[in-house]
Amino acid sequence: MQDQHTPPSERARVRRAADRGHYDAATIQAIVDDAWLCHVAFACPDVLCLPTACWRVGDRLYIHGSNGSRMMKHLASGAPACVAITHLDGLVMARSAFSHSMNFRSVVIHGHFTEVSDEAKPTVLAALMEHIAQGRAKDSRPPDANELKATTVLGISLHEAAAKIRNWGPKDKDEDLALPFWAGVLPLRQQQLPAISESGFEGPLPAYAQSWSVQQAHAG
Amino acid sequence: MQDQHTPPSERARVRRAADRGHYDAATIQAIVDDAWLCHVAFACPDVLCLPTACWRVGDRLYIHGSNGSRMMKHLASGAPACVAITHLDGLVMARSAFSHSMNFRSVVIHGHFTEVSDEAKPTVLAALMEHIAQGRAKDSRPPDANELKATTVLGISLHEAAAKIRNWGPKDKDEDLALPFWAGVLPLRQQQLPAISESGFEGPLPAYAQSWSVQQAHAG
Numbered sequence: 001m002q003d004q005h006t007p008p009s010e011r012a013r014v015r016r017a018a019d020r021g022h023y024d025a026a027t028i029q030a031i032v033d034d035a036w037l038c039h040v041a042f043a044c045p046d047v048l049c050l051p052t053a054c055w056r057v058g059d060r061l062y063i064h065g066s067n068g069s070r071m072m073k074h075l076a077s078g079a080p081a082c083v084a085i086t087h088l089d090g091l092v093m094a095r096s097a098f099s100h101s102m103n104f105r106s107v108v109i110h111g112h113f114t115e116v117s118d119e120a121k122p123t124v125l126a127a128l129m130e131h132i133a134q135g136r137a138k139d140s141r142p143p144d145a146n147e148l149k150a151t152t153v154l155g156i157s158l159h160e161a162a163a164k165i166r167n168w169g170p171k172d173k174d175e176d177l178a179l180p181f182w183a184g185v186l187p188l189r190q191q192q193l194p195a196i197s198e199s200g201f202e203g204p205l206p207a208y209a210q211s212w213s214v215q216q217a218h219a220g
Numbered sequence: 221m222q223d224q225h226t227p228p229s230e231r232a233r234v235r236r237a238a239d240r241g242h243y244d245a246a247t248i249q250a251i252v253d254d255a256w257l258c259h260v261a262f263a264c265p266d267v268l269c270l271p272t273a274c275w276r277v278g279d280r281l282y283i284h285g286s287n288g289s290r291m292m293k294h295l296a297s298g299a300p301a302c303v304a305i306t307h308l309d310g311l312v313m314a315r316s317a318f319s320h321s322m323n324f325r326s327v328v329i330h331g332h333f334t335e336v337s338d339e340a341k342p343t344v345l346a347a348l349m350e351h352i353a354q355g356r357a358k359d360s361r362p363p364d365a366n367e368l369k370a371t372t373v374l375g376i377s378l379h380e381a382a383a384k385i386r387n388w389g390p391k392d393k394d395e396d397l398a399l400p401f402w403a404g405v406l407p408l409r410q411q412q413l414p415a416i417s418e419s420g421f422e423g424p425l426p427a428y429a430q431s432w433s434v435q436q437a438h439a440g
Binding site: 011016036037039040041047048051065069080082083084091104106108110126132140141144147151170183184186187192194196198201209212 | 231236263266271290311318328345352361363364396399403408411414421
């Protein structure tokens with residue numbers, strides 16, 4: 001079990017503003033669970049950075065895509081990958097331009113993906129449905145054999161990962177504190193707006209759609 | 221001038237769901253301008269994907285950091301890079317698990333960064349202040365000579381880039397349309413919450429802080 005202050009590897013060590021680094025599973029998992037998408041970097045052979053949906057089961061992060069996808073094919077081969085998840089929580093306004101910053105929560109994961117077996121695929125994909133909305137796995141048509149066959153699901157360990165968090169106000173240099181400029185935070189969060197039903201839908205919304213715009217579980 | 225439908229290069233061509241690809245500057249710039257951060261991928265030699273602040277001036281995207289930063293040093297050498305910006309606008313709930321999707325606006329940029337000259341640096345950094353909040357460049361202490369010297373500013377052309385947009389409801393297979401499951405969109409946006417002043421601040425908020433939580437210019 002990784003403690004909060006010890007990086008799991010040299011390449012996972014937070015370099016800049018190292019006091020913002022966290023390496024414990026609880027911190028990493030909480031940031032991952034607040035995300036519906038990640039950015040995946042790999043070299044194929046040009047270095048690429050692509051957004052894709054993500055979700056967590058246990059100590060692994062999962063992504064999925066069509067078997068034909070360049071990214072899926074490349075990553076399924078075990079190629080080195082780096083995955084980043086970032087939540088922007090605010091713009092930090094210091095009195096000096098130089099001391100401006102951002103409040104954020106990020107996770108950077110190093111390693112490589114492995115393919116989820118045909119046997120495990122339905123369970124791991126059901127977890128994606130549940131990550132999207134609790135109860136959705138049973139409130140949708142599950143994938144049939146052809147759909148499962150057409151989908152590659154890849155997982156990467158969260159062991160070699162680092163979280164980085166900044167969640168405080170501006171830190172001006174002492175000599176700037178008396179300057180006559182406003183200092184503070186302009187906060188941001190991911191807002192959940194009321195669910196929009198497809199035209200023709202009648203009847204009550206399912207619980208997860210009803211509560212969507214009021215629960216604000218994410219980045220709240 | 222790139223038209224909407226023609227990729228600027230083979231590696232910039234959108235592969236999956238190619239009908240969602242856009243290559244014109246107006247579409248790319250609008251997505252970039254809605255972002256305060258991007259993810260930058262590079263190989264150093266391990267492939268890395270790191271979040272960092274970004275802003276646009278003309279047809280270039282800029283990032284900045286300490287001269288000592290591994291990322292800044294590596295990218296300043298002209299190493300190949302790929303930059304991604306993604307706004308998540310909603311979770312798209314189809315009747316079948318397989319047809320679930322996300323509404324999003326993304327830009328992926330290919331190329332390499334070049335360093336901004338000492339002469340141009342103050343102007344490019346002032347543009348970052350203005351991107352954070354209109355009027356902030358003049359309502360903060362500008363960087364002094366030492367601060368400018370300690371900061372590397374890098375720019376990358378937006379020419380070799382692709383935007384990808386999905387902004388519509390679920391598209392179920394015909395045979396799934398009558399299934400008794402809710403279908404629709406769970407919308408998301410980046411919300412601007414009321415400005416938080418540093419303790420001790422008295423007097424009226426500057427205009428950009430007053431209007432922050434009501435203007436909702438971003439992803440609105």
